[in-house]
Amino acid sequence: MNDRAVPDSTPEAQALYRVLVVDDDPDMVSFLARLLRREGLAVETASDGESALMQVMTAPPDLVLLDVMLPGSSGFDVCRKLKGDETTALIPIVLVTALEDSESRVRGIEAGADDFLSKPVKREELIARVKTLRRLHDTRKELESRRLAAEVQRKEAIRKAFSRYISPRLADRIADAGEQGDPFQGRAQRTSLVALFADLRGFTRLTEQNEVGAVVAMLNEYFAVLTEAAYQHDGTIFNMAGDSLLVGFNVPFPQPDAAERAWRTALEMVARFEPVAAAWRERHGLAVGVGIGMCAGEAIIGNVGSAHYASYTIIGNPVNTAARLMQMAAAGEVLVCGPLYERIRHLVPAARVATRGDVTLRGKSESIPVFAVKAAAPEHA
């Protein structure tokens, strides 16, 4: 049998604990390799410091058994180099020294050796030391993989919890940001945002004409379509009540193009709902469509409620205005407040826009300019 045959490259060996034996004495190498292989370990060998370094760099072993007296770079040099390089520093190194050589042990400790083995080598001592280091190695790997698994689990839990409200992309961002970057801070804050309210025109008739189970199924279908549209443009869903949906932009993460995103979301909602509305018309003889109100401005964002029940939400003028505009919007129509319209007018075909003039909204004392945009063909309305 030739114990110097290196390296052990069978697939089985790849999964094994791999030991690199470095010694310039071929009889020592054969001896050590034989004992280690008998323990089921994969053994590779090197006869000088330079080739040992090369082998560690190209295929890092799980353990290095390193003789101190080597031609060229000594075992101490090799040990110091491996321990000084962060990519190899964690590989355990056992320095093999003469039994009575306490000076070598001191130098070995200074060079960063993890353990020592005396020459002449006693079989039991070799196996015991390698087993101990292997246990440590396995424990470290186990801890590391558990830590990684816990991290993946934590991120998945965060992603799941948030993905009901925000797009999967934003959920990933929150999961990756960890605690420091938590955008869902407990404290409410004032921020600039775009609020989009959407609801279903013809909803009342739908509930009157259908059984509860059928209504719920239809609402689910409707909300699925609107949610997909919101997530496509990274909107955050703040509220879902009855048949209305509130989506915010520029919250919780800044979106410099929040106005454009809101506009595209509105178009997307109307377009995506069209085939659903057509199917309902056919099946139930219902005339339904989405009406949308949008407004930009400063609002408060944060957790509102008690210690027992809180809801992460947005409150303020643009939200109220968007809600009122939504109520006024016809099916397939998007009503936009003046300031927001200025930000998206470059995207809106002029032929589809009608100025509503200054409108006094219910519950408001001042009037605001409002623009109506037809998002869908009017005959479906």
Next chain:
Amino acid sequence: MADNIHTVTVAKDLADLIPVFFRNRQKEIETLRSALAAADFEQLRQLGHRMKGVGNSYGFAKVSEIGKRVEDNARSADKAGIDACIGEYAEYLSKVQVVYE
């Protein structure tokens, strides 16, 4: 069976390594002799050190013991001492018997 000093018990799983081990020991005697002729005490010290390490690893305590003496004598540049060690080493290698267990 020969006398105890010249009988060495070696683990069975090392049996196939022993012929190579002995060939290398014979070569070692030649190297020791030429190093002594050249009065290369550093090389002699290293050779002694190596004998000390490898000998008893395989179970040959005597090889380690002679190696230690070679190393010590080389440190004190004791040519006669080393010469005696080489003679003893050659004689030991010619007489040693191996039993595998």
